[in-house]
Amino acid sequence: MTIVWWGTAICLLINIVVGLVFLTSRKSSEESLLAALLFGTTGVALTLIVGKAVGQERSVDIAVVFALLAAVLGVAFARFGWFDENKKGDREP
Numbered sequence: 001m002t003i004v005w006w007g008t009a010i011c012l013l014i015n016i017v018v019g020l021v022f023l024t025s026r027k028s029s030e031e032s033l034l035a036a037l038l039f040g041t042t043g044v045a046l047t048l049i050v051g052k053a054v055g056q057e058r059s060v061d062i063a064v065v066f067a068l069l070a071a072v073l074g075v076a077f078a079r080f081g082w083f084d085e086n087k088k089g090d091r092e093p
Contacts, residue, residue: 005053012046033077040070 016039023035044063051059 002053005049009046009049009053012042012049016042016046029077033074036077037070037074040066040073044070 019035019038019042023032026032026035044066047059047063047066051057051062
């Protein structure tokens with residue numbers, strides 16, 4: 001069963017690499033936000049799967065921290081980073 005967990009972890013790492021390649025080829029803010037959220041959720045899944053593969057129950061705590069950081073990143077980007085280019089003067093800091 002451990003081989004299944006490690007195989008899944010490798011697939012998730014490949015997913016992150018493909019996402020990084022996609023992110024470097026695109027320049028819009030919406031795509032950057034979606035890629036960052038993808039990295040957050042994939043990081044949570046990867047932490048849980050590797051923790052299960054090595055038998056560490058503490059990986060759940062680390063995954064929860066990653067999930068909270070990904071949520072904060074999404075909210076911060078939506079609040080400060082995603083605005084209409086034509087209304088730069090109307091944006092509040």
